[in-house]
Amino acid sequence: MPDDPPAAYDELLDRYERIVNVGNARGLLSWDQQVMMPEGGTPARSKQLSTLSSLSHDLLTDDRVGELLDDLEDADLTVEQAGAVREIRREYRRETRVPRDLVERISEAASEALPVWESARAEDDWDAFAPALEDLIELKREYAAHIDPDRDPYAVLFEDYEPYLGLETAERILGQLAAELPPLIDDIRESDVDLPRPFAGEFDPATQEDLARDVLDALGYDWERGRLDTSTHPFSMGTQFDARVTTRFSPDDPxxxxxxxxxxxxxxxxxxxxxxxxxxxxxxxxxxxxxxxSQSRLWENHVGRSRAFWAHFLPALVDRFPDLAGVDVDDLYAAANRVDPDNVIRVEADELTYHMHIVLRFEIERDLIAGNLAVEDVPQVWNDKMAEYLGVRPETDSEGALQDIHWSHGNFGYFPTYSMGSVLSAQLYAAADEAIDDLDEHLAAGEFEPLGDWLTTQVHRHGSRMTTDDLVKSATGESYAADHFLAYVTEKYGELYDL
Known part of the structure; x- marks a missing residue:
C-alpha cells in the first residue's frame, strides 16, 4: 500500500474539488429559485444556472483530467483512492460524450420549465406545461444518445441516479412490488378493521411549522448546518456543512x-x-x-411511523395542538400507518400504495423517453393507470400528472429510486435492529443517536468509496434485495389490519 498518493491523484482531486464547488453553487441557486426567488427572476436565473452547468462541464471534460486519469490507470492506490478515481472516471466518460451546448440547453430548459410547471399545477392546466415537457424529453433523448446510442435511452438516464444497480435491478424490484403488494392492499380493503382518524378540523400552518421544528429538534437536526423552509414540493439539498430541508403544510392533516x-x-x-x-x-x-x-424512507417510515416514535413524540404533538389531548399512542400509530388506496397524491400516500404511484410514473416516463407515449396523452394514461393500480381516478391534472416536480427538472429515471430506496431502508433497518440493543426502547426514549450513529458508521462516512451493492453488503452482510421490505410490510400491516 502506498505511503503517499501519486502527484497525479492530488492534482486530479484539486481539479475535482472545483467541479464540486461549482455544482454546489448551482444547487444553492436552484434552492433559492424554489424557495425565495421572486417570481420575475426566472430569465436571469436560467442563464446563471446554464452558465454554471457549462462551467462544470468544461472543468470535468478538460483534457488534463483525461491525462490524469490515464496516469492513474495502473497506479498503486489505496482502496479509498481507487474508489475516488473510479467515480471521477465514470463521470468523465459520460460527460465527455455530451456536447457543452446541450448541457447548457438542458439546464436552461429545466430552469425555465420550473415556473411553468408551478403555474400549470396551480391552474390545473396540463396543456400549459406540455410544450416545456416535450422540449425536455427531446433534450434528454439527445443526451442519452450521445452517451451511448446503442442502448435503451431510459437505461442511460437511469444511471444518472443509480449507476451501479442497473435498470434491470429496478425493473425486478418494481416488478416484485407490483406483484406482491396489490394482494396485500386488497386484503386490507376487505378487512373489517377501521383504523382511527384522530385528526379533524383545520390545523394552523404556523403551528404545524412549530411542530416540524419540534420533530427536527427531537431527531437531532443540526440547525447550525441547516434550515427549514417551505416550497411547492418538499426537497433537501446541500453539503456536509449546509444541508437544508423544505416542507409544505396541509390545513386538514398535520x-x-x-x-x-x-x-x-x-x-x-x-x-x-x-x-x-x-x-x-x-x-x-x-x-x-x-x-x-433509503435514508429518507428509513427515518420517515421505520422511525417516524413507529409506535416507539409516537411514544416519545405524543407530548409535543398535544402541546402544539391541545385539542388532541385525548389521543393515545396506539391511535397515532394506527393513523400514521392507515392504508388509503383512494389517495391520489404520492407524497401523502401510505407506505404500501406509495409504490404503485412509483410504478405508474416509471411506466409513463419510460414510454415517454421511448417515444411510445405522446405528452398530450399523459393525463389520460396517468388516470387510467391510477384506476387500474389503485381503483381511483384523480379529479384534476393537478392531483394527477402535474403533482410532481421531477419532470420539470428533466429528472427522467429518478422515480424508481424511491421504491429502491424503500426496499433498502428495510434491509438497513433490519441490520441496525440486529446491531443495536433495544433499538425500540431507544426510540421510545427519544434517543435517536444510536441509530443515527450506526447509519453514519455503516453508510454515511463511506461517501462514494464503494459501489451501491458493495456498500449494501458492507452495511448489512447481504446483497441488495426486497426480502426484508416485503417481510416487514407483511408483518406490520397484517397486525394492524388483523389479516
Whole structure:
C-alpha cells in the first residue's frame, strides 16, 4: 500500500474539488429559485444556472483530467483512492460524450420549465406545461444518445441516479412490488378493521411549522448546518456543512407535513454525515439516489411511523395542538400507518400504495423517453393507470400528472429510486435492529443517536468509496434485495389490519 498518493491523484482531486464547488453553487441557486426567488427572476436565473452547468462541464471534460486519469490507470492506490478515481472516471466518460451546448440547453430548459410547471399545477392546466415537457424529453433523448446510442435511452438516464444497480435491478424490484403488494392492499380493503382518524378540523400552518421544528429538534437536526423552509414540493439539498430541508403544510392533516419533514430530514442527516475532511472529493459525496432515498424512507417510515416514535413524540404533538389531548399512542400509530388506496397524491400516500404511484410514473416516463407515449396523452394514461393500480381516478391534472416536480427538472429515471430506496431502508433497518440493543426502547426514549450513529458508521462516512451493492453488503452482510421490505410490510400491516 502506498505511503503517499501519486502527484497525479492530488492534482486530479484539486481539479475535482472545483467541479464540486461549482455544482454546489448551482444547487444553492436552484434552492433559492424554489424557495425565495421572486417570481420575475426566472430569465436571469436560467442563464446563471446554464452558465454554471457549462462551467462544470468544461472543468470535468478538460483534457488534463483525461491525462490524469490515464496516469492513474495502473497506479498503486489505496482502496479509498481507487474508489475516488473510479467515480471521477465514470463521470468523465459520460460527460465527455455530451456536447457543452446541450448541457447548457438542458439546464436552461429545466430552469425555465420550473415556473411553468408551478403555474400549470396551480391552474390545473396540463396543456400549459406540455410544450416545456416535450422540449425536455427531446433534450434528454439527445443526451442519452450521445452517451451511448446503442442502448435503451431510459437505461442511460437511469444511471444518472443509480449507476451501479442497473435498470434491470429496478425493473425486478418494481416488478416484485407490483406483484406482491396489490394482494396485500386488497386484503386490507376487505378487512373489517377501521383504523382511527384522530385528526379533524383545520390545523394552523404556523403551528404545524412549530411542530416540524419540534420533530427536527427531537431527531437531532443540526440547525447550525441547516434550515427549514417551505416550497411547492418538499426537497433537501446541500453539503456536509449546509444541508437544508423544505416542507409544505396541509390545513386538514398535520401528519402530511410532519412526514414530509422527517423524509427530508433523512436526506439531510445523510448529507451532514458525510466526512467533512473529504469535502470536494467523491469520498465526501453521497452514494447516489437509491442509498439517499433509503435514508429518507428509513427515518420517515421505520422511525417516524413507529409506535416507539409516537411514544416519545405524543407530548409535543398535544402541546402544539391541545385539542388532541385525548389521543393515545396506539391511535397515532394506527393513523400514521392507515392504508388509503383512494389517495391520489404520492407524497401523502401510505407506505404500501406509495409504490404503485412509483410504478405508474416509471411506466409513463419510460414510454415517454421511448417515444411510445405522446405528452398530450399523459393525463389520460396517468388516470387510467391510477384506476387500474389503485381503483381511483384523480379529479384534476393537478392531483394527477402535474403533482410532481421531477419532470420539470428533466429528472427522467429518478422515480424508481424511491421504491429502491424503500426496499433498502428495510434491509438497513433490519441490520441496525440486529446491531443495536433495544433499538425500540431507544426510540421510545427519544434517543435517536444510536441509530443515527450506526447509519453514519455503516453508510454515511463511506461517501462514494464503494459501489451501491458493495456498500449494501458492507452495511448489512447481504446483497441488495426486497426480502426484508416485503417481510416487514407483511408483518406490520397484517397486525394492524388483523389479516
Amino acid at each position: 401528519l402530511d407535513s410532519l412526514y414530509s419533514t422527517i423524509h427530508e430530514f433523512g436526506h439531510a442527516r445523510y448529507t451532514l454525515g458525510l466526512p467533512q475532511d473529504q469535502y470536494g472529493t467523491p469520498l465526501g459525496q453521497p452514494r447516489d439516489m437509491t442509498v439517499h432515498e
